[in-house]
Structure formats: structure tokens, C-alpha cells
Amino acid sequence: MLPILQIGPLAIQTGGLLLLIGFWIGSVVVEKHAARFGISPSHIFNMVWIGAAAGIAGARLGYAIRFSAAFIASPLSLFSPNPDLLDAPSGLMIAGLSTLLYGRWKRMPLWQTLDALTSFFGVGLVAYHLANLATGNSFGIPTSLPWSIYLWGNWRHPVQLYEALSAVIIFLIILPERNARKPAACPGRRFWIFLALTASARLFFEGFYANSLLILDRIRLIQIIAWGILAVSLYQLGKFTPSTSEASKKEE
Amino acid sequence: MLFGYTSAMIWVSRKWNLISLVILLLAGGWIALSAISSDRTAQELIAAPREGFLAPDARVLDASGQEIPLSSLRGKPVILNFWASWCKPCQAEMPTLQKIHQDYAPRGLIILGVNATYQDRASFALAFAQEMKLTFPIYFDVTGKAAGEYQVRALPSTYFIDAKGVIRKVVIGGPIAEALLRSQARLLLEEP
Numbered sequence: 001m002l003p004i005l006q007i008g009p010l011a012i013q014t015g016g017l018l019l020l021i022g023f024w025i026g027s028v029v030v031e032k033h034a035a036r037f038g039i040s041p042s043h044i045f046n047m048v049w050i051g052a053a054a055g056i057a058g059a060r061l062g063y064a065i066r067f068s069a070a071f072i073a074s075p076l077s078l079f080s081p082n083p084d085l086l087d088a089p090s091g092l093m094i095a096g097l098s099t100l101l102y103g104r105w106k107r108m109p110l111w112q113t114l115d116a117l118t119s120f121f122g123v124g125l126v127a128y129h130l131a132n133l134a135t136g137n138s139f140g141i142p143t144s145l146p147w148s149i150y151l152w153g154n155w156r157h158p159v160q161l162y163e164a165l166s167a168v169i170i171f172l173i174i175l176p177e178r179n180a181r182k183p184a185a186c187p188g189r190r191f192w193i194f195l196a197l198t199a200s201a202r203l204f205f206e207g208f209y210a211n212s213l214l215i216l217d218r219i220r221l222i223q224i225i226a227w228g229i230l231a232v233s234l235y236q237l238g239k240f241t242p243s244t245s246e247a248s249k250k251e252e
Numbered sequence: 253m254l255f256g257y258t259s260a261m262i263w264v265s266r267k268w269n270l271i272s273l274v275i276l277l278l279a280g281g282w283i284a285l286s287a288i289s290s291d292r293t294a295q296e297l298i299a300a301p302r303e304g305f306l307a308p309d310a311r312v313l314d315a316s317g318q319e320i321p322l323s324s325l326r327g328k329p330v331i332l333n334f335w336a337s338w339c340k341p342c343q344a345e346m347p348t349l350q351k352i353h354q355d356y357a358p359r360g361l362i363i364l365g366v367n368a369t370y371q372d373r374a375s376f377a378l379a380f381a382q383e384m385k386l387t388f389p390i391y392f393d394v395t396g397k398a399a400g401e402y403q404v405r406a407l408p409s410t411y412f413i414d415a416k417g418v419i420r421k422v423v424i425g426g427p428i429a430e431a432l433l434r435s436q437a438r439l440l441l442e443e444p
Contacts, residue, residue: 004405004424011406011425063435070434077431084423085432136302141288152300203279207286211304218287227279234272241265 001136001151015131016083022127023052030120036176037116037187043106044116047099055095062090111188118194122171125198129167133160141210157208166201173197189240196233199226301402303421307332307413310398312366312391315378320391322364322398323417329440330362331433332411334393334404336372337380342408345427346384352433353388361437363388368407370396412436414443 005012027048034044063085064071064078071077077085103113132138140157142148148155174194203226206212212220264271299306307330309323322332333349335342346365353363367377369392381390393399402411410428412421420443421436 006406013424064431067431067435067438070431070438073434074430077429080429080431082423082429082432084421085429085435152302152305153298200275200279204282207282212288214288219283220286220288223283223286227276227283230279231272231276234275238268238272241268 001134003135013083013135015135015137018127018131018134022124022131026120026123026127029123030116033119033176034116037112037190039108039112039116040106043108044113047102047106047108047113048117048120050102051095051099054098055091056086058094058098059086059088059091061094062087065090109187111191114191115187115189118174118191119171119176121194121198122167122174125167126164126171129160129164133158133164138163139210140208156210159205159208162205162208163201166205167198170194170197170201186240189237192233192236192240196230196237199229199233202226203230299401301411301419301422303419305419307411307417307419308401310393310401312393312398314389314391315374325362325364325413326417327415328360328362329415329437329443330364330411330413331437331440332364332366332402332413334366334368334399334402334407334409336368336407337376338372339407341426343380343384345408346380346386348428348430348433350384350386350388351430352437355434356437356441357388359441361441365390366398367392368396368399368404369394370399412440414440416443 002014005014005017027045030048031041031045034041060078066087102108103110129138136151138160139151140148140159142154143157144155145157147158149158149161150156174190174197176190203223206220206222206226209220209222212222215221215224299308301308307322309321311319311321314320322330331349331352333342333345335346337343349363349365352361357363365381365386365388367374367390369377374392374394377390377392402409406424408426408428410423410426411419412423414420420440423432
């Protein structure tokens with residue numbers, strides 16, 4: 001765990017730094033992969049940055065609405081660089097909405113765009129889990145396994161490492177073919193594969209988390225959400241499998 | 253492989269619904285198997301300097317040199333701020349902390365400044381507090397033990413602790429925004 005990187009008098013929050021690096025690498029990778037999905041690299045690059053800017057503004061606005069009295073007493077706090085004044089669900093909603101609007105404005109095809117964005121999501125997830133490792137967030141249940149890490153008063157499952165490694169493997173699986181000359185077939189398939197794999201990994205590793213949100217006092221909420229996403233992804237992926245007759249004909 | 257289809261792929265495409273069902277059933281089984289009682293996720297019995305854990309019971313000194321255990325403050329929400337008189341962000345956020353103290357102390361919120369005396373001087377800290385007209389209590393961590401227990405890696409570091417003694421938020425660095433202090437103060441006071 002290394003929450004603060006001390007460089008001389010400068011104390012840098014490692015989690016934030018890793019997220020920034022992840023965002024930058026993700027935006028470069030998505031720009032590089034875009035053409036393979038028939039998407040303009042500049043459009044997808046702009047889309048990612050617009051989404052990020054709108055997401056940050058939306059997250060701050062969401063926090064300000066939630067605690068309006070605090071901001072009425074101190075309106076200048078709206079412009080504070082403090083990342084604790086952000087409401088993540090509002091930010092994600094506004095980021096999604098703004099990228100959708102930008103995509104419509106630029107007439108970007110939905111499924112190809114999602115396929116291209118998968119590279120960005122893949123890199124982003126790796127960075128997110130590494131940031132959690134650096135800050136000590138999302139810690140595991142106690143264990144005596146030899147690879148356990150000492151964190152918050154106990155030897156624990158290194159869930160952040162499990163997740164980061166699985167995110168790297170998923171990213172490698174969904175990497176588009178390096179020498180593909182024509183746009184990938186089956187628009188949307190890459191996105192649904194990514195979603196199915198990510199949901200499966202989350203569902204599995206959530207079982208080792210110590211700070212899960214519970215429902216019915218027992219069941220981990222994230223696992224239920226991941227199960228739902230996995231079900232939808234499998235259903236969507238089913239649409240890409242060739243029909244039995246078509247497959248039989250091709251076999252003959 | 254014929255026309256790009258292997259027999260395995262054809263089998264998978266024919267049995268896709270069945271495969272999906274098996275995957276979902278296995279996933280459901282894992283959800284049931286990894287279900288836990290809420291008691292097992294309760295971090296509040298362990299003392300550690302992060303959200304959801306019991307605040308470490310560090311000992312600090314008051315201005316008269318008397319030792320004060322931080323656990324003696326349990327029963328009231330506390331904003332615990334580690335600071336030093338030479339630290340510019342600490343200096344910048346002190347007027348805001350004083351303002352929050354004035355507004356929320358009548359409602360039961362305690363603002364506590366713990367001076368990192370092991371890398372400062374008590375006399376400098378007291379002079380600074382006087383100059384800034386700080387009226388909330390200032391304690392002294394002379395040995396650095398309290399900072400060690402709270403794993404203070406940068407100054408200022410602020411811990412929002414509820415009335416049960418559980419840390420609800422940690423903010424490393426500063427100056428802390430006034431709206432953040434107000435919003436967190438409200439959340440602490442609203443805790444049942």
C-alpha cells in the first residue's frame with residue numbers, strides 16, 4: 001500500500017495518479033484501435049475526453065445538489081480541486097449521457113463505438129484496481145494463504161491484485177487482431193464479451209471482499225448486479241452464434 | 253475447420269442456451285456459497301485508520317501536559333485534524349475548521365487539532381493557534397505515536413469519526429474545502 005508518493009515537498013495521492021495514467025493510456029489505446037472498428041480515431045478520442053470532463057462536472061454538481069446547504073454557505077467550494085467533493089453515480093450518469101449525445105451528433109454507430117471503447121474500459125479497470133491496491137481500498141477477507149497481504153490489522157486476500165490481474169487478462173483477450181485490415185465483423189460482440197468476462201470476474205472475486213455491501217443481511221449486492229449483467233451479456237452473445245442450420249450447412 | 257467453423261464452435265453455438273444456463277447456475281451457486289453474515293463484514297471491532305474501522309485509541313497531550321486518550325471522546329462525533337504550524341495547507345484550512353467549530357460545536361460536533369509536535373514545536377503551535385484565534389481544542393503528539401497509529405503520511409490529514417468511534421471518512425492533504433467539512437459534519441451529526 002502506497003497512498004502517498006512523497007517527491008520532495010510534494011505529496012502526490014498515488015490512487016489519483018494511477019487513475020490519471022490509466023485514463024491517458026486508455027485514451028491513447030482507444031484512439032489506436034478505433035479504425036479497426038470503423039470509427040474515426042479523432043471522434044472516439046474526443047468522446048472519451050468529453051465524457052471525462054462532463055463526468056467530473058456532473059459528479060461535482062451531483063455532490064453540490066446532495067449537500068446544497070454546504071455549498072450555499074461556501075459557493076466557492078464548487079471549484080475546489082478536492083476529489084472528495086464528487087458524487088460518483090451522478091458523474092457516471094452525466095458522462096454516459098454526454099458521450100451518447102456526442103456519438104449521436106457525430107453519427108457514430110452504437111455497437112462499433114462500444115466495441116472500440118472496450119479498449120478504454122479495459123485499461124481503465126486495470127488502473128482502477130491498481131489504484132485500490134495503492135490506497136488500500138476494497139480489501140479482502142482475512143486468510144492464512146501464503147500470498148495474503150497485511151492490511152488494516154489483518155492478513156487478507158489481496159483482492160485488488162486478483163482484480164487487477166483478471167482485468168489484464170480480460171484486456172488481452174479482447175485485444176483486436178493486430179494486423180486486421182478490415183473492420184471487425186459482428187458489431188457489439190467484443191463489447192458483450194468484455195462485459196460477460198468482467199461481470200464473471202467481479203462476481204467471483206467479490207466473494208473474497210471484506211467490505212461488500214450486503215442485502216438481506218447476507219448476500220453481496222455487487223454479485224447480484226454482476227449476475228444480472230452476466231445474464232444479459234450471455235443472452236446478447238447468443239445472438240452472435242450462428243444458427244444451428246447455418247452452422248450445419250457450413251459444416252457440410 | 254470448414255468455412256471458419258470448427259466442430260467445437262458448432263457444438264457451442266448449438267448448446268449456447270444450455271451453456272449459458274449452466275454458467276448462470278454456477279454463478280448463482282457461488283453467490284450462495286460466498287454469502288456471509290453481516291457480522292463478518294463488520295470492521296468496527298478492529299482499530300485501523302480507514303473508513304469503516306474503529307478509530308485507533310491514540311494518546312495525545314493537552315496544553316498542560318496531561319495525557320488524553322482519544323477514546324475518551326467517544327459518544328460524540330469528532331473531526332480529528334493532524335497539522336503542523338509550518339505546513340502551508342494546514343495554515344490555510346485552519347480558519348475553515350474554526351468556522352465549522354463555531355457553527356457545529358453547539359450541536360455536539362467536536363473539532364480536534366492534533367499538532368504533529370514531533371516535527372514541530374508546541375510553542376510555535378500555541379502561538380499559531382493564538383494568532384488564528386482558534387477556540388477548538390489543540391492537543392500535542394510529541395512522540396509521533398498518535399500519527400503512527402493513524403498512519404499519517406501527509407499533513408494535514410483529517411479523520412471524520414462518528415459518535416460510536418468509527419471512522420467515516422479520511423481526507424489526506426489540504427486545504428480542505430469548506431463544503432466538504434460542512435457536508436461531512438452534517439453526515440456525522442445525522443448518524444443514529
